[in-house]
Amino acid sequence: MIIVAITGASGVIYGIRLLEALKELKIESGLVISDAGKVVIESETDYSVEDIIGLSDNYYNFHDLTASINSGSFKAEGLVIVPCSMKTLSSIANGYGANTITRVADVSLKERRPTVIVPRETPLRSIHIQNMLTLSQEGAIILPAMPGFYSTHDTVDDQINFIVGKILDSLKIENELFKRWE
Template sequence: MEKKRIVVAMTGASGALLGIRLLQELRKTGAETHFVLSDWARRTIELETDYTVEQVCALADLVYPADDLAASISSGSFQTDGMVIMPCSMKTLSAIANGFSYNLIARAADVALKERRPLIVVPRETPLSSIHLRNMLSLSGDGAILLPPCIGFYTRPKTLEDAVDHLVGKVLDELHIPHQIYPRWTGAES
């Protein structure tokens, strides 16, 4: 299998562990990762996990500052196999849905959409307002894959890690990256 090149972004929405686990699993697959995290993502990592920002950045092949709009991933001529924003704040989701490329995360997402590359958005908010839903519908209509962090109970998760792994596996599925991070449904036994 050819090595995949994936852009990963983390915003300040709650759920930093989701993005961290994705980076860990992408590393195992041998994918080349290009990583951007917002200032609030840095703070959320510190608040929600035992990881340092430096440890998280070390999981990626290349790391870009969120204000570097001259980075390679800001151009459609830089070939990638997709982008994942995990977790994605409603601020970032709104910016992407409305074409407001105010930082590298929003610009790289805009590039993924315009180049018809997979853009997987893991929105982290609840409850959802009609504004959130309209922005999600807009993104979906433009080709983005909305993958809310919903627990798959058929895998019978016993720990938070089990639930996170199921979600990370769903993201890997959307990127067409083989994995065995969670057990697949094989049908109900009669």
């Protein structure tokens, strides 16, 4: 199972498209959405929170610290936090597992599982960069939502697919969501 966490940063469409891609690839997904993430879904997209939950195979409550995914004995193949707010990034970097997203990230890192963090903020403060460095040094893959322009991206959907394809690449999941450099 790939666990997808959506936080309250702008860019929730990346998490939504990742869930769609996992479903298309027939890969089981787990989902956690922060309270702020739910607000952003409603404000940035035409999806309802229930629509997004329906894209996942397993849904976990943001406030349930007893959720199975919060245990090192739970077998997950990876975690993607997309988008990742700076609040969540800071909590993870500093070992503050106060909710299901930050706790599952703590577990994923300590168990040395693939952990992909897609930060969404610009410009960045030095502390944001330091927190990303801390997580990178612990094994997380920091994958900012920066679309490449070396292939033709005619639409916003193409740019979204580029980032989602790079996320899947980071998890070593074959995909054809974007045109590769030749």
